[in-house]
Amino acid sequence: MISDEQVYQQVTQIMAEEFELEPESLQPDATLYEDLGLDSLDAVDMVVALEKAFGMKMTDEEAVRSVRTLADLFDLVCRLKNRQVTKE
Amino acid sequence: MKAEVVVIGSGISGLTAAALLAKKGKRVVILEQNRRPGGALKRFTRRGIPFDIGFHYSGGMGKGEILRALWKYIGVWPRLAVLPFPEEGNENLRIMDSGKVVRAFFSYDRLEDELQRVFPGEKQGIYAYLNKIREISNTIPFFNLDLPLTPYLHDLFSPKGMSLAQLLMSLIRDTDLHAVLSTPVFLYGVPPREVNLTIHASVAHPLYSGVYAIDGGGQAIVDAFLATLAEAGVDILTGQKVESVLIRGNQVAGVKTSEKEIYASHVIYTGHPTSLLDLVPGEIFRKAFCNRMRNLINTDSMFIVFGAIDDPDTLGDLTWINYYNIRTGLDIMDLDLRHPEKSIMINAPGRRDSDSTGASGGVLLIRMSVWDEVARFDQGVREKRSAAYRKWKAESADKMIEQAGRLWGDAYSRIEPLAIGTPLTFRDKLGLPMGATYGVRHSMNQFSPGVRTRLPGLWLSGQGTLMAGIMGASLAGMVTVGEIEGLEPLWYEVRQCR
Incomplete structure (x- = not known):
């Protein structure tokens, strides 16, 4: 099982690479839409990239839609990862 | 050469999109890489026997149904002899x-x-x-x-x-x-x-x-669209392989084919979404989008x-x-x-x-x-x-x-x-x-591509963006035009024709 810290690092790395963002801009309180400049089109691409990297499904649309900051995103991914482990 | 909209691909989604835009008064050019327009709807003959490739029958052509309404609105319906099973x-x-x-x-x-x-x-x-x-x-x-x-x-x-x-x-x-x-x-x-x-x-x-057949098969549908498009002044250039989408600033400026450049502020791409990546310079789309399209x-x-x-x-x-x-x-x-x-x-x-x-x-x-x-x-x-x-x-x-x-x-x-x-x-x-007969798989295991792209003026259409088959692809053409021109007003007009 991977730790929350590893999830944090991996999410940061995916966002930096897949969306060509400056690593310094990827602070936990950075908002995806205002600070990082993502838009609603990017949201689906982001979900697909994270699903692939972590081998899980992010089908709870409400939860995805409520993500505002990178910290929210880390929380969501950690929550889903932990749930997956419990299921296994 | 100049147009307002370039449609890449002359399958049923491209023909539908072009006809709707022309009806809205737009100057439209369709580019087709094959010699004959029509995509999978085309017929071919061997020993005088006509063969349909992709159109065998379809629903949605009864009274009050969607394809009939859409094709009436476009003006192709009166040109077709529909044969109910x-x-x-x-x-x-x-x-x-x-x-x-x-x-x-x-x-x-x-x-x-x-x-x-x-x-x-x-x-x-x-x-x-x-x-x-x-x-x-x-x-x-x-x-x-x-x-x-x-x-x-x-x-x-x-x-x-x-x-x-x-x-x-x-x-x-x-x-x-x-x-x-x-x-x-x-x-x-x-x-x-x-x-x-x-x-x-x-x-x-x-x-x-x-379900319904059309007298003359898929080719009759293509011919009906071509007649309507000709009346509306839409140019269809065949044997034109698009090499790249032209970009000026952060906006579509047209397309470049093997023979010429055509300037337009909107480009609709009806081919498979993965092959769109070959036509657009690398820096335009983010890696996440390219990876998603590549792995569909x-x-x-x-x-x-x-x-x-x-x-x-x-x-x-x-x-x-x-x-x-x-x-x-x-x-x-x-x-x-x-x-x-x-x-x-x-x-x-x-x-x-x-x-x-x-x-x-x-x-x-x-x-x-x-x-x-x-x-x-x-x-x-x-x-x-x-x-x-x-x-x-x-x-x-x-x-x-x-x-x-x-x-x-x-x-x-x-x-x-x-x-x-x-x-x-x-x-x-x-x-x-x-x-892949029906293109992108509309599976629960993936998100299908949408109509909009990050590049203003570049739009996707075709069966991958909505539903498979002739009905799906024709409706996809309508939805793409709706995204450009205003979805609900177009939908309102189409459904008046039922």
């Missing part, structure tokens, strides 16, 4: 494991009667399944034209909900009946365990509501024998009946190449033409296929095919003809193959990656 028309489904034969009629009521006759122990499940499909279709604006489009489209691309397989398992025990109710999947290419009920109902509902899962392919028979009268009632030989259970799409008996289908769209005579003995023998079958023969698009490929193709066709004879009577064993389509053919002639 007679009451006795059906999909004749033979389950290979039990030998059971079910006639799947193109009517909710007649289908229900037949299913209850063959599966008397499953009355409740049959009723519940058909009711569920009707119920879902009632929430889809294409089948309940009073609904707005926007909320439906917004929800469409999230892969969620129950799969067709889950629904069938919860209602029905008989695996033969699972297979029978799954057969619409052959019309959109997603296995029952991967497809959600909205996508399934979008094909099953029109199928259960009545596609539908499988088909192997089709276009054949002739000397004495067409011996084929019996093939005109309005499509014969299927399918496996029992929910995995009816699985192509087990080692299995001696294959799922196979036979129909004869050309026989439905009003001037069809004894000479029109053209039949189509179809089975599923996958790229793996032909990968070893692939020598690039323009290379001449090898003798080994031709041998494999001929032997595979012979096996299917022999099987058809065993299944449906001796007459079928005398089919003479005049042309054969394989995954390689469909890739090279129709631009489908790995010959």
